[in-house]
Amino acid sequence: MRNILKVFKFEFLTVLRRRSFILSLILVPLIPSLLLGVLNLINQDKSPSFQELIIQEVANPLPIGVVDLGNVIKEYPDWLTQGRLVPEASEADAREKTAAGQLQGFYVIEPDYLETGKMRFIKPQVGMLTELLQKNVLQDLINYNLLGANQDRFLRYMNPASFTYEYFDPETADTRDQSSGATYWVPYSVTMFFYMFVVISSGLMFNVVTKDKENKTIEILLSSTKPLDLFIGKMLAYGSLSLIQISVWLGTLVLLFNRNSSILSFLGNFNIPQSVIVASVPFFICGFLLYGSLMAGMGAVAPNLREGNQFASILLLPLIFSVMAMSQLIMEPFSVFTTFMTIFPFTSPVVMLTRLSVGPVPPWQLIASIALLLAAVITVIRGVANLFSSQYLLSGQKMKIGLFLRTVFIGHRRV
Amino acid sequence: MSTIIVDKIAKSFGATQAVKDVSFEVRPGEIFGLLGPNGSGKTTSIRVILDIYQPDSGSVTILGGPMTNVKLNQIGYIPEERGLYQDVPLDRCLTYLATLKGLTEDQVNERLPKYLAKFDLTDHAKKKAKELSKGMQQKGQLIAALIHDPEIIIIDEPFSSLDPVNTQLVKDLLIEQRNAGKTIVMCTHQMNQVEQLCDRLVLIDHGRVLLEGELSEVRKRFRTNEVIIDALNPLPEQLKGVSRIEKLNDAYRLTPQEGITAQELLTELVEQGIKLNSFEVAVPTLDEIFIRVVKEGNGDYE
Numbered sequence: 001m002r003n004i005l006k007v008f009k010f011e012f013l014t015v016l017r018r019r020s021f022i023l024s025l026i027l028v029p030l031i032p033s034l035l036l037g038v039l040n041l042i043n044q045d046k047s048p049s050f051q052e053l054i055i056q057e058v059a060n061p062l063p064i065g066v067v068d069l070g071n072v073i074k075e076y077p078d079w080l081t082q083g084r085l086v087p088e089a090s091e092a093d094a095r096e097k098t099a100a101g102q103l104q105g106f107y108v109i110e111p112d113y114l115e116t117g118k119m120r121f122i123k124p125q126v127g128m129l130t131e132l133l134q135k136n137v138l139q140d141l142i143n144y145n146l147l148g149a150n151q152d153r154f155l156r157y158m159n160p161a162s163f164t165y166e167y168f169d170p171e172t173a174d175t176r177d178q179s180s181g182a183t184y185w186v187p188y189s190v191t192m193f194f195y196m197f198v199v200i201s202s203g204l205m206f207n208v209v210t211k212d213k214e215n216k217t218i219e220i221l222l223s224s225t226k227p228l229d230l231f232i233g234k235m236l237a238y239g240s241l242s243l244i245q246i247s248v249w250l251g252t253l254v255l256l257f258n259r260n261s262s263i264l265s266f267l268g269n270f271n272i273p274q275s276v277i278v279a280s281v282p283f284f285i286c287g288f289l290l291y292g293s294l295m296a297g298m299g300a301v302a303p304n305l306r307e308g309n310q311f312a313s314i315l316l317l318p319l320i321f322s323v324m325a326m327s328q329l330i331m332e333p334f335s336v337f338t339t340f341m342t343i344f345p346f347t348s349p350v351v352m353l354t355r356l357s358v359g360p361v362p363p364w365q366l367i368a369s370i371a372l373l374l375a376a377v378i379t380v381i382r383g384v385a386n387l388f389s390s391q392y393l394l395s396g397q398k399m400k401i402g403l404f405l406r407t408v409f410i411g412h413r414r415v
Numbered sequence: 416m417s418t419i420i421v422d423k424i425a426k427s428f429g430a431t432q433a434v435k436d437v438s439f440e441v442r443p444g445e446i447f448g449l450l451g452p453n454g455s456g457k458t459t460s461i462r463v464i465l466d467i468y469q470p471d472s473g474s475v476t477i478l479g480g481p482m483t484n485v486k487l488n489q490i491g492y493i494p495e496e497r498g499l500y501q502d503v504p505l506d507r508c509l510t511y512l513a514t515l516k517g518l519t520e521d522q523v524n525e526r527l528p529k530y531l532a533k534f535d536l537t538d539h540a541k542k543k544a545k546e547l548s549k550g551m552q553q554k555g556q557l558i559a560a561l562i563h564d565p566e567i568i569i570i571d572e573p574f575s576s577l578d579p580v581n582t583q584l585v586k587d588l589l590i591e592q593r594n595a596g597k598t599i600v601m602c603t604h605q606m607n608q609v610e611q612l613c614d615r616l617v618l619i620d621h622g623r624v625l626l627e628g629e630l631s632e633v634r635k636r637f638r639t640n641e642v643i644i645d646a647l648n649p650l651p652e653q654l655k656g657v658s659r660i661e662k663l664n665d666a667y668r669l670t671p672q673e674g675i676t677a678q679e680l681l682t683e684l685v686e687q688g689i690k691l692n693s694f695e696v697a698v699p700t701l702d703e704i705f706i707r708v709v710k711e712g713n714g715d716y717e
Binding site: 003006007010014018215216217218219220221222223224225394 | 462465467487488490492494496497498499500501502503507511512514515516556559
């Protein structure tokens with residue numbers, strides 16, 4: 001036990017003092033923070049925002065003329081045009097006023113408008129924003145008049161339905177706001193975030209064990225402590241380091257989104273659900289223990305870093321598959337496939353968090369997922385403990401993935 | 416009481432039997448040579464002694480009983496494949512290894528500067544191992560093996576890739592440790608070093624013990640009664656009581672007939688009027704004994 005703590009302390013402090021770790025811990029959240037800071041600064045200066053530009057445009061005193069040759073428009077209600085569109089008797093009048101700077105330009109509704117929809121816009125200069133806004137107003141004005149100049153009917157036409165949702169089974173219903181960008185952004189981001197974390201942190205275990213073998217320190221260590229103490233000490237150290245990293249990164253992300261929700265409004269309502277934050281700790285820890293143990297076992301068996309790397313990617317296949325299937329997981333969160341991926345222990349550390357960021361997960365799936373994950377963690381740790389023996393650690397033999405998997409999942413076989 | 420008793424240990428790896436039947440004893444305060452050609456089972460035997468490997472059969476008794484964590488801390492080990500954490504400063508690496516051997520950080524802080532000074536590494540303590548020369552890394556490993564003041568020092572190929580200055584440093588260190596009452600097991604196939612340092616030895620090959628005993632006794636056992644003479648005048652083709660005369664560079668090796676002693680041979684030479692510069696009984700070198708025993712041993716297997 002004492003040696004576990006010594007191994008933990010050494011490995012933990014060694015990485016914590018490493019410049020690359022400190023830089024990654026600080027820089028990764030710092031870069032988006034700085035970017036948002038810059039956005040904030042831009043927002044605080046005198047240059048008008050997009051919204052302000054629109055308001056300015058709307059408040060522009062110069063109206064646009066409408067020459068209605070099709071006899072479509074009966075009324076120009078102020079609540080709709082706000083004085084932006086004014087009737088002109090003839091094209092010549094409109095042209096004269098435009099030339100005199102009394103109009104920005106003018107529309108000509110052709111006589112055969114009702115049959116062809118044809119319309120002209122005459123203007124002295126290009127103004128994209130003006131066109132965009134006024135065109136909409138003109139369309140609304142035409143719609144209003146086509147609907148018999150009836151305000152209620154027009155407003156109903158503009159907003160024909162206001163839904164409220166009632167779910168047959170709220171537990172399994174997809175209650176997401178389908179119109180919000182966040183509905184898709186959040187699960188994608190959460191999946192990628194945890195996928196990267198499990199892969200990176202378990203990869204650290206593989207590297208550290210292989211390095212001990214390559215720099216020949218392993219035999220000295222084994223003459224002082226038991227292989228299992230080394231294994232547990234290293235797992236604790238790298239697990240803690242990853243947890244620190246994930247806390248700092250995730251914490252910064254949450255803080256950034258909470259503080260800068262207006263700036264990041266283009267992402268929609270990008271709030272990381274509370275359930276994801278709560279579940280991230282146990283699922284990340286279990287995910288790390290599962291894949292970190294497998295990677296440590298691979299490091300113990302592999303004769304060198306190069307050979308081990310070839311096989312390490314095979315072990316990560318379930319996680320890679322989770323990311324590949326991400327779209328389907330998000331689009332169909334209650335399908336049989338998604339449910340399987342949610343409770344299958346080699347995908348659940350990532351998929352469960354994806355699911356929680358999509359919406360509520362039925363309690364039985366949560367319980368089954370964590371129970372199976374714990375069982376897998378115990379099985380793999382016990383199997384890898386067999387591999388983490390002097391016999392394998394000091395062996396330079398060529399590794400066999402079959403033997404590795406058999407030893408981990410079935411039982412100890414001697415090389 | 417012997418410090419280490421290895422009793423009929425055997426160890427296999429798959430189909431390969433690295434150690435078949437090895438037994439020997441190491442006594443307190445001696446330098447013991449564990450000898451054998453490459454692949455003979457020396458390193459496996461050491462790993463079994465250190466409890467790194469569990470033997471398939473047989474047993475090891477250390478300091479009067481089976482290996483325990485406390486006893487593990489009373490052993491200093493330098494494996495053949497030397498290694499230090501390459502990206503960690505030397506002092507931090509040595510502190511870690513020393514704490515794994517049961518020292519507190521305060522004890523390490525007290526002892527380490529002395530060892531660094533002794534091995535001329537004080538100025539390099541803050542350097543990473545990868546920034547140190549190979550010789551300096553070897554010295555660092557010696558510190559790791561000695562800093563916890565172990566009762567037993569096990570050192571595998573102590574002189575491999577050392578320059579003459581560092582070889583002498585290690586030899587002096589081993590003698591110093593023996594004089595301080597430590598038991599040293601030296602695993603090597605450099606026979607000249609064994610002849611200079613070891614009190615007793617065991618020779619193993621193909622996982623079996625071929626020879627064991629005190630160095631002087633082993634030499635005596637392999638003595639052949641041959642004599643080497645440096646004669647001032649040429650020898651006759653035949654000499655009474657001599658079965659074979661072999662011309663060496665500037666001497667002759669005489670093989671006496673069965674029952675003829677060196678004294679009788681000397682008398683015969685004097686009677687023949689041969690003037691001698693030197694006359695010595697030929698004692699086989701450990702190299703010769705090693706080659707002979709290993710060859711005979713292999714013959715036994717075949």
